[in-house]
Structures are given as structure tokens and as C-alpha cells.
Amino acid sequence: MVLRLKIKRQKDAEQAYYQSFEIPYEEGMTLLTALQKIKEDFDPSLSFRHFCRAGICGTCTLMVNGFPRLACKEQILPYALFNEELTIEPLKNFAVLKDLVVDKERIIKKQKDLGLWIKERSKHLPINPELSKKIEKSADCILCLACQSYCPQVLEEDYAGPLFFAKIYRLYEDPREEEKPLRIKQAVREGKLYHCLSCNKCNLVCPKEVEPATLIRELMQVMDVGS
Ligand code: SF4
Ligand code: SF4
Ligand code: FES
Structure with a gap:
């Protein structure tokens, strides 16, 4: 053949x-x-x-x-x-x-700009298996950029894109992040979450089943985006 x-x-x-x-x-x-x-x-x-x-x-x-x-x-x-x-x-x-x-430089810079890592660690909040499972999806991301390349909105007005909101979701669920409300608000505002069309294209192509669109919808609900 x-x-x-x-x-x-x-x-x-x-x-x-x-x-x-x-x-x-x-x-x-x-x-x-x-x-x-x-x-x-x-x-x-x-x-x-x-x-x-x-x-x-x-x-x-x-x-x-x-x-x-x-x-x-x-x-x-x-x-x-x-x-x-x-x-x-x-x-x-x-x-x-x-x-x-x-060129992946833009992605690396955006990660730094949005500060996508846990900054304040609380020693007294262990992660139980149930919570670990919730965080798993976001943590499974391998930064392959498939979702970024298939999202119709990433070139729109500085929309950060599905990869970043999958990471931001981690901050939302992880109890070790002590400045959670402030940090998520900042990241959602700076990443322009409201530009997401909820089209699910990112879910379709993610090889790790992170389901960024699903995580974005959860973030929108807790942030009450659009209201
Ligand atoms: S659901 Fe949102 S983030 Fe995912 S591809 Fe569509 S516009 Fe992009
Ligand atoms: S497609 Fe999935 S694994 Fe790849 S960067 Fe996006 S969320 Fe991460
Ligand atoms: S070579 Fe590492 S994911 Fe393909």
C-alpha cells in the first residue's frame, strides 16, 4: 500500500x-x-x-x-x-x-499576562478524590493548541481562547488558590470570556477530552457573564 x-x-x-x-x-x-x-x-x-x-x-x-x-x-x-x-x-x-x-510565542506571553498558575497556596486544604476528579479535566490539558486553532473567535478582539479558559477553570475549582474570586474575575475580564460563541468546536477537537467549551459555560454561570 x-x-x-x-x-x-x-x-x-x-x-x-x-x-x-x-x-x-x-x-x-x-x-x-x-x-x-x-x-x-x-x-x-x-x-x-x-x-x-x-x-x-x-x-x-x-x-x-x-x-x-x-x-x-x-x-x-x-x-x-x-x-x-x-x-x-x-x-x-x-x-x-x-x-x-x-510561532507559539503569543500563547506563552498570554499565559504570563493572565497569570495562569496558583499563586497563593493554603497548606490546610487537601484535595479530596471528588474534587481531584473535577480538576482533572482542566489539568489534563497538554497545551497542544488544537482548540486554539479551531476556535472561530481567537482572532477576535483579543479573545484569549479555549485553552486559557480551561486553565482558568482550574483556579476556580482548586481550593489552594486563596485569591480565587479576584483572580478569576481578572482573568475572565482580561481574556474576554464573553466573546465565546459556545459553538463547541473546541470540545470536538481536543485530544484529551478537556471539553473547554463545557468548562467555559460553567465559568460563565459563576461569573454571570453577559448580565
Ligand atoms: S465554544 Fe467558545 S472557545 Fe470553544 S471553539 Fe466555540 S467560540 Fe471558541
Ligand atoms: S485541545 Fe485540549 S489539550 Fe489541547 S490545548 Fe486545547 S484544551 Fe488543552
Ligand atoms: S509528539 Fe508529543 S504529543 Fe505528539
């Missing part, structure tokens, strides 16, 4: 073009191993990010036929079986540095 891929290549937006490859399918191949094969055997200049190869680090996210996917978790057997060409593009809503590598 042969796998057909059409990959978007670019050094900057003006020079973008698509390059087609055909590679032999190998048992158990993922999209990441296919890209590595192309780099090793066909074109060493192809650029993409990866690290853990196990769906943990969140660095390998790409657009696959228009949907954000973790390359290391994407099995390509069905595409090879049905001779379907795969279109591979860099994440949407991000500036491209080269080929499939996007």
Missing part, C-alpha cells in the same frame, strides 16, 4: 505551496512516522515539531484534512487502505515559521 500526502510548505505566507509525496505504508505507521520517513528518505528540509511521540507533550499538532490532530496519535492505515490523499497544513490561527512549524 502507498500513502499519498500533500504538504503545505512555506518560509513565509507569500511563498506557500503544496508538495506531494507518495511513501510506502508500513504496519502501525502514524502521521508522525510518515513525516519522519519523508524527511529521512525524500526531503530533509521538511520542518515539523515533535517530542514525546506518545500524545503527552502536545508539540506535534497539525491540520489533517482541515482538522487539528496530534501527528503522533494519527493512525494512517485508513487513508492508505482507501487511497485517500492526506492534506497536511500548519495549525490555523498561528503565524508560520517554516513549513509545519508555527
Whole structure:
């Protein structure tokens, strides 16, 4: 079997073009191993990010036929079986540095601006298993950016985006955050929570089932956004 891929290549937006490859399918191949094969055997200049190869680090996210996917978790057997060409593009809503590598600086800066970590720790508030389960969803986020790339609002008027509100939810539930009401209010205001359309697109593409849209709806209720 042969796998057909059409990959978007670019050094900057003006020079973008698509390059087609055909590679032999190998048992158990993922999209990441296919890209590595192309780099090793066909074109060493192809650029993409990866690290853990196990769906943990969140660095390998790409657009696959228009949907954000973790390359290391994407099995390509069905595409090879049905001779379907795969279109591979860099994440949407991000500036491209080269080929499939996007600029994540804006995300890192926004995390710092919104202060998405527990600042005040209370020693006397242990987290029981029930609460731990509630926090789990938000804590499972691997910063893969799939939700940010699929959200129709992230380029709107500084809307922080689903990833950030999934993190902010953690502050809301975690009893160790002592300045909770003030910090959540600040983050929700600065991140412009009210721009969320509740369209659920972020829920659909999150590989860790964090369900940012669901967490955002809970935050909206407690903050009474829009009233
Ligand atoms: S539900 Fe909100 S955060 Fe999620 S994709 Fe839609 S607009 Fe974006
Ligand atoms: S919420 Fe889900 S899709 Fe968004 S960055 Fe975290 S793991 Fe990725
Ligand atoms: S390489 Fe780490 S999530 Fe894919």
C-alpha cells in the first residue's frame, strides 16, 4: 500500500505551496512516522515539531484534512487502505515559521499576562478524590493548541481562547488558590470570556477530552457573564 500526502510548505505566507509525496505504508505507521520517513528518505528540509511521540507533550499538532490532530496519535492505515490523499497544513490561527512549524510565542506571553498558575497556596486544604476528579479535566490539558486553532473567535478582539479558559477553570475549582474570586474575575475580564460563541468546536477537537467549551459555560454561570 502507498500513502499519498500533500504538504503545505512555506518560509513565509507569500511563498506557500503544496508538495506531494507518495511513501510506502508500513504496519502501525502514524502521521508522525510518515513525516519522519519523508524527511529521512525524500526531503530533509521538511520542518515539523515533535517530542514525546506518545500524545503527552502536545508539540506535534497539525491540520489533517482541515482538522487539528496530534501527528503522533494519527493512525494512517485508513487513508492508505482507501487511497485517500492526506492534506497536511500548519495549525490555523498561528503565524508560520517554516513549513509545519508555527510561532507559539503569543500563547506563552498570554499565559504570563493572565497569570495562569496558583499563586497563593493554603497548606490546610487537601484535595479530596471528588474534587481531584473535577480538576482533572482542566489539568489534563497538554497545551497542544488544537482548540486554539479551531476556535472561530481567537482572532477576535483579543479573545484569549479555549485553552486559557480551561486553565482558568482550574483556579476556580482548586481550593489552594486563596485569591480565587479576584483572580478569576481578572482573568475572565482580561481574556474576554464573553466573546465565546459556545459553538463547541473546541470540545470536538481536543485530544484529551478537556471539553473547554463545557468548562467555559460553567465559568460563565459563576461569573454571570453577559448580565
Ligand atoms: S465554544 Fe467558545 S472557545 Fe470553544 S471553539 Fe466555540 S467560540 Fe471558541
Ligand atoms: S484544551 Fe485540549 S485541545 Fe486545547 S490545548 Fe488543552 S489539550 Fe489541547
Ligand atoms: S509528539 Fe508529543 S504529543 Fe505528539
